Amino acid sequence: MIRxxxxxxxxxxxxxxxxxxxxxxxxxSPGFLIEAGGPAAWQAALVMTAVxxxxxxxxxxxxxxxxxxxxxxxxxxVGGPFLGGLFxxxxxxxxxxxxxxxxxxxxxxxxxxVLPNTPPSVLTATAVAxxxxxxxxxxxxxxxxxxxxxxxxxxxxxxxxxFSMPRLQISRLYPFWGHGIxxxxxxxxxxxxxxxxxxxxxxxxYSFREVKQVRRAGMIGVALFGLLTALTVAVLVxxxxxxxxxxxxxxxxxxxxxxYLGRFLQRTEALMVMFWFFNVAVRLSLLFHASVVSxxxxxxxxxxxxxxxxxxxxxxxxxxxxxxxxxxxxxxxxWLIPAGLGVLFVPAALLALALVxxxxxxxxxx
Amino acid sequence: MRLRGLLACLLALLAAFPxxxxxxxxxxxxxxxxxxxxVDKGKESLYTxxxxxxxxxxxxGGGKGGGGGGEDKPLMLTSVEAPTVAGAISMADTYLSxxxxxxxxxxxxxGEELARTSxxxxxxxxxxxxxxxxxIFYIVTKGKAVDFLKGxxxxxxKDPQRFIEQMTYNVRYTGMIPSASQIQHFVxxxxxxxxxPITYYAALKEEGEEKSAxxxxxxxxxxxxxxxxxxxxxxxxxxxxxxxRGEKMVGVLNGEDMRMVLMLQDKFRRGLFSIQDPKxxxxxxxxxxxxxxxxxxxxxxxxxxxxxxxxxxLEGELLSVQSDTDYTEPELQAQxxxxxxxxxxxxxxxxxxxxxxxxxDVIGFGQAMVQKxxxxxxxxxxxxxxxxxxAEIKADVRFTLRRFGKQLSPPRPRGQ
Numbered sequence: 062m063i064r065x066x067x068x069x070x071x072x073x074x075x076x077x078x079x080x081x082x083x084x085x086x087x088x089x090s091p092g093f094l095i096e097a098g099g100p101a102a103w104q105a106a107l108v109m110t111a112v113x114x115x116x117x118x119x120x121x122x123x124x125x126x127x128x129x130x131x132x133x134x135x136x137x138x139v140g141g142p143f144l145g146g147l148f149x150x151x152x153x154x155x156x157x158x159x160x161x162x163x164x165x166x167x168x169x170x171x172x173x174x175v176l177p178n179t180p181p182s183v184l185t186a187t188a189v190a191x192x193x194x195x196x197x198x199x200x201x202x203x204x205x206x207x208x209x210x211x212x213x214x215x216x217x218x219x220x221x222x223x224f225s226m227p228r229l230q231i232s233r234l235y236p237f238w239g240h241g242i243x244x245x246x247x248x249x250x251x252x253x254x255x256x257x258x259x260x261x262x263x264x265x266x267y268s269f270r271e272v273k274q275v276r277r278a279g280m281i282g283v284a285l286f287g288l289l290t291a292l293t294v295a296v297l298v299x300x301x302x303x304x305x306x307x308x309x310x311x312x313x314x315x316x317x318x319x320x321y322l323g324r325f326l327q328r329t330e331a332l333m334v335m336f337w338f339f340n341v342a343v344r345l346s347l348l349f350h351a352s353v354v355s356x357x358x359x360x361x362x363x364x365x366x367x368x369x370x371x372x373x374x375x376x377x378x379x380x381x382x383x384x385x386x387x388x389x390x391x392x393x394x395x396w397l398i399p400a401g402l403g404v405l406f407v408p409a410a411l412l413a414l415a416l417v418x419x420x421x422x423x424x425x426x427x
Numbered sequence: 428m429r430l431r432g433l434l435a436c437l438l439a440l441l442a443a444f445p446x447x448x449x450x451x452x453x454x455x456x457x458x459x460x461x462x463x464x465x466v467d468k469g470k471e472s473l474y475t476x477x478x479x480x481x482x483x484x485x486x487x488g489g490g491k492g493g494g495g496g497g498e499d500k501p502l503m504l505t506s507v508e509a510p511t512v513a514g515a516i517s518m519a520d521t522y523l524s525x526x527x528x529x530x531x532x533x534x535x536x537x538g539e540e541l542a543r544t545s546x547x548x549x550x551x552x553x554x555x556x557x558x559x560x561x562x563i564f565y566i567v568t569k570g571k572a573v574d575f576l577k578g579x580x581x582x583x584x585k586d587p588q589r590f591i592e593q594m595t596y597n598v599r600y601t602g603m604i605p606s607a608s609q610i611q612h613f614v615x616x617x618x619x620x621x622x623x624p625i626t627y628y629a630a631l632k633e634e635g636e637e638k639s640a641x642x643x644x645x646x647x648x649x650x651x652x653x654x655x656x657x658x659x660x661x662x663x664x665x666x667x668x669x670x671x672r673g674e675k676m677v678g679v680l681n682g683e684d685m686r687m688v689l690m691l692q693d694k695f696r697r698g699l700f701s702i703q704d705p706k707x708x709x710x711x712x713x714x715x716x717x718x719x720x721x722x723x724x725x726x727x728x729x730x731x732x733x734x735x736x737x738x739x740x741l742e743g744e745l746l747s748v749q750s751d752t753d754y755t756e757p758e759l760q761a762q763x764x765x766x767x768x769x770x771x772x773x774x775x776x777x778x779x780x781x782x783x784x785x786x787x788d789v790i791g792f793g794q795a796m797v798q799k800x801x802x803x804x805x806x807x808x809x810x811x812x813x814x815x816x817x818a819e820i821k822a823d824v825r826f827t828l829r830r831f832g833k834q835l836s837p838p839r840p841r842g843q
Binding site for chain 2: 099100173174175176177178179180183228230232233235236237238239240241300301302303304305315318319321327
């Protein structure tokens with residue numbers, strides 16, 4: 062067992078899942094869904110949520126069979142050192158790749174919107190410093206900070222959506238079935254990989270006070286994210302129209318620039334960008350911490366903190382690899398999201414394997 | 428423990444330094460804030476781009492008000508020939524002491540000639556460039572944009588940008604300009620194709636240049652910008668709209684047309700109307716008309732051509748009767764209501780025919796049409812923009828006089 066102080070409960074877990082997912086709304090993820098669903102992008106978002114929730118169902122049964130254990134322990138016990146190691150490595154690499162892509166995306170987004178003259182290295186260093194400090198403090202600290210920041214994180218999205226209401230044009234949600242029911246369903250299912258980060262509950266599941274709360278936390282977090290995503294893409298389509306909204310790398314930033322309630326309320330993006338920074342910092346910290354902890358388990362190290370610094374250096378180095386901002390988006394759309402679909406089904410695979418091999422169960426019950 | 432607290436405070440303070448964004452700081456004194464941009468066809472290059480740059484000292488006080496580039500005016504004007512707006516910014520940066528910035532740009536004026544020929548070439552720059560905002564007003568000027576910017580004298584406002592912004596609010600109580608005309612609306616309408624764009628249309632009023640009314644019963648609104656018979660006041664008129672087909676301008680709508688467009692878009696709020704008196708054709712009845720119920724648009728796709736039936740429900744308040752007819756009498760009231768319906772319906776049909784001749788659905792019937800199609804492919808196969816010209820469109824107006832002002836019968840000379 063990795064030495065890490067503190068425990069988390071249902072609320073912290075749900076907030077954690079929501080926060081790690083919601084930061085995606087500020088970048089091009091809504092655009093992916095709009096590209097897939099067209100005017101019916103909100104339906105694609107609901108399909109994505111449904112698939113994500115279904116995939117998370119086995120998580121509860123799995124952690125109940127292995128109470129107080131995280132991904133690396135469970136996989137090792139279920140799959141043995143080789144197959145179990147592969148499971149852990151797959152999830153760890155995915156978290157790590159997401160953290161790397163997230164750092165670069167953060168840098169590109171801020172340069173592309175509000176800080177065009179700031180050297181990328183400064184932005185990257187700022188993001189990585191947040192990640193390192195948060196990971197050093199541990200999961201409980203991240204969760205507490207996330208809880209405190211939750212109102213700000215929610216405000217960052219909800220305020221923009223509310224202030225945009227005068228511009229809504231419902232007819233832009235038509236044709237109702239977008240590119241067709243099958244295309245919308247397939248697009249939604251494909252992008253279910255966007256909620257793959259919910260598996261962080263498995264990676265850090267040992268921190269939960271009560272095992273039965275793990276699944277509920279995941280469900281609440283994913284459902285909240287899914288509903289907010291459906292609402293966000295619907296608002297984006299109603300304001301920009303599907304063809305325009307699908308082409309925007311920072312749709313919520315563009316939306317906040319449109320807030321124009323007479324002479325009294327304009328230029329809200331300056332405030333929103335600050336709110337979004339908190340969300341991005343939480344997301345990156347959680348992704349980084351999950352990959353650090355999982356790697357520590359994989360390497361059978363007793364403490365995770367010595368792994369932080371080398372991992373941080375790796376994050377910085379690899380985040381510089383993509384040639385341009387489009388490559389960063391393509392990596393996310395063509396590699397990380399499909400791979401996330403696989404990550405989402407890791408709990409189901411482990412549970413199936415545990416049932417077949419008769420691992421876990423009563424002997425582990427608390 | 429105390430040391431750790433101090434260290435944490437120190438760290439928080441240090442962390443605050445990069446928040447100032449050192450590399451992206453901008454000093455107000457180093458920037459030339461462009462309040463409005465004019466784009467015309469160029470002579471040497473593709474475009475003549477005119478920047479109306481704020482003169483902060485003169486805007487705050489001391490200036491006589493107005494635009495143009497005179498010594499006391501709050502705007503400095505400069506025009507550059509360049510193939511792109513970014514190119515023009517770059518050129519202007521070479522001879523201005525400050526760096527040109529579009530962060531406070533509020534209006535984009537496009538000369539009519541350019542709007543009719545190339546339309547949207549410049550638009551991508553305003554959508555993509557981080558300094559520009561999609562909330563910039565898109566205004567087509569009668570004649571060249573540079574001449575408009577040079578000649579404009581708002582008078583009532585020191586800040587011409589504020590003047591333009593204030594003018595756009597007029598839609599709430601005149602209904603004679605489009606409900607909105609920002610780059611955002613233009614780009615989205617062109618991209619979705621459910622409706623064609625319609626933008627503000629502005630012109631300078633030359634003193635002594637008066638044109639006659641267009642000869643309709645709603646005569647006070649039957650003018651285009653620059654044609655209102657008047658004297659004095661600001662020399663800028665923002666009236667009617669510029670109709671586009673796709674990205675190119677195809678025609679000008681007058682104030683009266685715009686009222687009909689707004690009614691058929693369900694965006695008409697209220698407006699003061701003068702209606703020919705049904706009992707005395709040489710006199711007028713004035714009333715305030717406002718929307719009674721939401722617009723209803725029925726679409727029938729069963730025939731070879733689409734059939735559209737719009738029902739507009741209006742209500743009104745009597746403001747004045749020039750004749751001595753007492754329109755509070757139920758029978759006469761019905762006659763006045765009927766006359767009002769007839770006048771508005773006639774204008775509506777004229778407007779619809781006009782847009783069909785231009786083959787552009789600026790009214791936005793496409794928004795009702797699209798709801799009849801299950802998928803994007805089915806909608807695109809239908810090719811609505813091409814069918815608009817031959818669509819059978821009918822407009823019904825329902826009008827009820829709800830209020831009669833502060834007096835019932837009109838004042839009459841004693842003994843009559």
